[in-house]
Amino acid sequence: LSTGGSWGEAARLKAENIIHNRVTFVKTKTNKPRTVPISEAVAKMIADNKRGFLFPDADYPRFRRTMKAIKPDLPTGQATHALRHSFATHFMINGG
Secondary structure, three states, X not given: OOOOOOXXXXXXOEHHHEEOOEEEEOOOOOOOOEEEEXXXXXXXXXXXXXXXXXXXXXXXXXXXXXXXXXXXXXXXXXXXXXXXXXXXXXXXXXXX
16 A cells, blocks of 8 residues: 555565655556655565565455455556555655
């Protein structure tokens, strides 16, 4: 939620993509790397505890079931899009 990344972008993130409170999505829909800021706390937690893929067990069906449990009226295919929309809304509200 704090990056606005897509499911696929997040699933492919590696610890090496986090540098100085910034995350760089290398493989994006547009094939252009995108770098966005993250909180110092998140960057530190990753740097202190992770190597390789950040989400090695990324499981979209399980994620989708969890999102549907939280928001039963979530349209099919909208689980991660809802989080990206929330990111964009908060980003703009905070002066983004």
